[in-house]
Amino acid sequence: MPMPARDYARYFSPGLTFTHETGLIGTVEVRPAGDLWLPSGRVVACDPFVALGSGECEPFTATVEPGRYRVEAAVVTLVNPEEPPSDTPHERVAAARLVIRDEPVAAWEHAVQAGQDLADLGDDEFFGYGVDAGTGCFYDAESDGSFPECEGDVGPLWDAFEERDHAPGPYLVTSPSTGHTVAAFGSGWGDGAYPTWIGRTAGGAVACFVTDFFVMDLPDED
Secondary structure (H helix, E strand, C coil): CCCCCCCHHHHCCCCCEEECCCCCEEEEEEEEEEEEEECCCEEEEECHHHHCCCCCCCCECCECCCEEEEEEEEEEEEECCCCCCCCCCEEEEEEEEEECCCCCCCEEEECCECCCCHHHCCCCCCCEEEECCCEEEEEEHHHCCCCCCCECCECHHHHHHHCCCCCCCCEEEECCCCCCEEEEEECCCCCEEEEEEEEECCCCCEEEEEEECCCCCCCCCC
16 A cells, blocks of 8 residues: 555644654644745645756646645754753754645545556555755746746745755745745755645545655654
8 A cells, every 4th residue: 555644734733742763852843934826726846956947847636726825834843852952953844734725634645746646656655756955845837937046056945045044944935036936945854755645624625735754753653
């Protein structure tokens, strides 16, 4: 079976604490990025420093009504209980959420792109996006070519991280020339591959998209 969903609603519980497998103690803080503009309602998730503007990232097959939607990140501060507090907090983004409806999630499903079939996945496998620059994001498919200022280590996306000493964010970045937006954030422990999940309401509507960066270790999960 493909990788099962976790209790992603619980990830976004301010003040939640857990013990990581390394012995570090993690405490959750939910940080808002702002409202992401989805002019077409076709959601893309990727590493923006690698893929934004490339035209190579497919949106998820699940679409939503065009509009502006809240993005937030579950940021975990990790401390070693055997060491004195550090002047610089050790922070990691455990998960990022694009909220479409403020309603309870009744069911979770893998977010897939066109041509991806869950039947092709083996035990605990998943479809996810690759990260090579330690960063993930959400944006609208129509916005892909709308950030001419962002290229490599120049432009407002780079500046958002650079000005804050590459803290994990989240950040809402707006193109000064087009007004399109991208919500970016650190990707957990860094490079790798990460799945996105869709939460649906009891009526079947999309409530949210959540990307899991595999930082959280909760007691009731394997």
